[in-house]
Structures are given as structure tokens and as C-alpha cells.
Amino acid sequence: MIVDMYDVVIIGSGISGAAIANALARYQLRVAVFEKASDICGGASRSNSATVHSGHDATYGSLKAHYNVLGNAMYDKLCADLSVPFSRNGMILFATSEADKNEIARLKQNADQNGVPGVQVLDRASLLAIEGSFGEEVIGGLYAPSSGQVCPYSLVIALCEHAAENGVSFFLNTAVLQLEKQGEGYLIHTARGSVQTRFVFNCAGVYADEINNMISGNRFHITPRKGEHLILDKKLAPYVKATISQTPFDLPSGGHTKGMGIMPSVDGTIILGCNSCDVVDKEDTATSEEGISQIIRFFEENWRHLPIHSAVPSFPRHLIISAFAGLRPHPDTDDFIIGEAADAPGFYNMAGIESPGLTAAPAIAQELANAFAQQHHIPVNEAYCPTRTHKKAFRNMTAEEREQALASNPNYGHIVCRCEQVTRADVLQAIHSPIGARTVNAVKMRTRAGMGRCQGGFCCPEVVELLSKELDIPMSEVTMNGAGSEVIPYEIGSFETV
């Protein structure tokens, strides 16, 4: 039962909720984040292409364009302060036809209008000078050097942990069910009780329309727009440097698509995707045979265009290690919905944050929090600490750092996940962090244990054992991702014989 009164309640802990929580922690406010999932980052922010977009393709004059470019520029410092890996590896759109070249000319003009730094139209020779061996049919391209790659859930977790270190309270398994105006503020009914708050920030992803429509007459609708990806083995990492994508094009069925891309993740794997398909069910994050086949077909047919083909001549199906899908929160306004609802004072939206939302959210949050604090005369939090307390993961340490870590803590000498080089010390840090991991998936998101080639086959039993021991619960109560997903549903010996 939640009984406290807060100044601010944030609904949702994706990149929007995490970024606004972090930005509001700079002010003297009692802030709580309510998250319906069993861990933070339960929505689109954990399942996307992980690209920090340059802003070359966001429609000029839109909120998406404005915040995309601002957000992109924040990433170096943001990730350094939070100890999150970030790579500004650039993006290349390759052209194989005159139609592609025309689209590239249009995108260059759009990029210039949006104020994106350094975007160049390349002929074949200058393209090859940047990234080796594109296939013979590639006639040119667009280069956006400010584009980057980040691990989206590591960033969200870091933002949330940092906010928690600066006094923000987080409540997991706490779905907001109903919202009502009460006096100067709001009464929020959740799955774990009710709470009063002066202000609400709606960061509920695909559910942000339902939250807004509970309280505001300015209704909008969000469609979940599914995108699927494949993950390829780390063996391919040496052959993919920049993020490479086909040139956007008009679909025969109407509409425009960014098309497929190949992304080198900051963790060494290669991500392929993604497609786009509107769905009805807001929980439908399943991958489909049709979607996966579509991605494989595209890369089988177009592999010869990509620089990687000179080292790996055909699409390596056998190096696919996993697939995932995420739901973009696509609003019927076709742009981000940001700010105080005109007919609901104190209720703020960060809604309809579809792509490039991962890139844009830190900038949206910073502007929104500053304007909010000014509007309500909120004093700054003098005790705010700008950097996060976090020990580097063993897999990211240099040989010297590993030796030092091992000398001070023998748990660094015990590998739990062989594929991703995760040690017992890393898992213990994840469990005892400011928003501690309580499930196998939460350990996975914080450490990468279970994300490698064997997909948890080796490390899962030990992760279960460590969660059980550290949380002082029986192994049968350890879950993959919350109630109903128990890893070991029965204690050995409890089966009845017939």
C-alpha cells in the first residue's frame, strides 16, 4: 500500500520517465515513479534499434526534429556522467538507384534545415573512402557523422539509478489504474494502493493515450507499431563500423519507410532491422515468422551491397543468436505530445514518443523540467550529485583494472556468464544496486548475463541461485520477469508420483 504524498508522480520508467525523473531530481521535489512492469524499462525503450539518430530525416519544423537534434548533442556528456557506453559511429544511407539519389538530396536539405551537423552527400568514391567495400551497385550515399549507438536499457537503468541516488522513489509492479482530479492535485489509484500528488507526468508509452484520456478532454490515440530485429553473433563485429541503412522510400501500399539497417551494438553484437507493422494488442511484443523472414529475405538479397560482404560473402544465417520486437507508441497527431494539458493543470504529457524518442527524450526532459520548475518556482536541489556511483562491469575493464578488481574482491574471479564475461561480482552489484535486480531478466538487463551465444543456458541456474540467496527467498520464488514466470515452479521432491 502506497500511502505517501508526493509533489510529482511519473507514470512509466522508459527513457521518457527515466529522463524526466533524472531532470526533476535537480529540484527540491518529492518525486515517485510508478512502473507497471516487474522492472524498470518495461516498454519500447528496451526493444529498439538503439540508434542515437542525427535528425537528418525528422520532418523540418516538428517537435521530433527539434528534440532529435538537441538530444543527439547531449549524448556524449550524458553517457559519460552515467558511465554508459556510447559510440558516435556515424550512419550511412546507401543508394543503388536514381530514386535513392533524389531521396538523399531531399534528406540533405532536410538535415540542413534541422541544423544537423556535418551531413554530406557522397558519390561512390567518397563513400568508399569512409567505409571500405560497398558492393558494385552502390552509387553513392548520405553520411550523417553525428549518428551513434547506445545500449538503450543500460541508459534507462543508469538514469533511474542516478535519479534514485538523488532521492527519487521507484515503485515496480505498480500499474496506474485510474486518475482523478482532487483539489489542487491528483489522486492516483494503482495496483498497490492510492496516492495523492500535486503534479503528474505521463510517460506511459503505448498506454499514454489511456492515461491522458482519463483526465483531459484533449484526447489522442496511440497505435502500437511493431518493429522486429535480429541479433547476430559478436564474431561479425570487426566488419561493421558505421550504422548502414537502405535509403528511405515510399511503400507501394502508401506511406514512407526508413527501411532496413545493420547496426553495430555497443556491446559487440550486430543488430539487423527493423520492419514496421501496426498491431492492436499493446502487449504484443512477440516476434513473428513473417517478420523474421522479411528481415532475413532483405539481408539475403541486399548483403552484396554492404561493406561486410567482402569479409563474409553471404548472409550468415547460422550466426543469428536471437530476435526481439518492440512497440513504437505512434500517436494520431504524428508528432510528440509534450507539456501541460490545457484543461488539466498540473498534468504533463511526454506522450507519443515514437522514434526518434530514444534520442530526443533527454532533451525533452531537460526543457520540460526547467520550464516546469520555473513555472512553479521550485528551488534547485543543492545536494544533487551529477555523476552516478557505479562500478565498471568486468567485461568492460582493461587487463590492469581486472587485476586490481580481482585483488580487492575475489568474486571478480568467478565467471557466471561465459559468453558475456559476467562475474559473480557484477551480478551481486546488479542485485544490490539502487534499484536492485529482483528477477533473472533484471539481472540480464543490468549485466548481460544470458544475452550471449548460449542465451542463458549456462548462467541461468547460477543467477537463480544468487537471486535466491541474496534476496533470501526460495529458488521456487525466483522469476524470469515477475509473478507467473517462476523459473523453477516446483521444488524438487514436491512432485506427486502416480
Ligand SMILES: Cc1cc2nc3c(=O)[nH]c(=O)nc-3n(C[C@H](O)[C@H](O)[C@H](O)COP(=O)(O)OP(=O)(O)OC[C@H]3O[C@@H](n4cnc5c(N)ncnc54)[C@H](O)[C@@H]3O)c2cc1C
Ligand atoms: C522497433 C523500434 C525501434 C526503434 N528505434 C529507435 C532508434 O533507433 N532510435 C530512437 O531514437 N528511437 C527508436 N525507437 C523509439 C524509442 O524506442 C521510443 O521513442 C522510446 O523508447 C519511448 O520511450 P517511452 O519512455 O516514452 O515509452 P516506453 O519505453 O514504452 O516506456 C513506457 C513505460 O511505461 C510503463 N507503463 C505503461 N502504462 C503504465 C501504467 N498504467 N502504470 C505504470 N506504468 C505504465 C511501461 O511498462 C513502460 O515501462 C524505436 C522504437 C521501436 C519500438
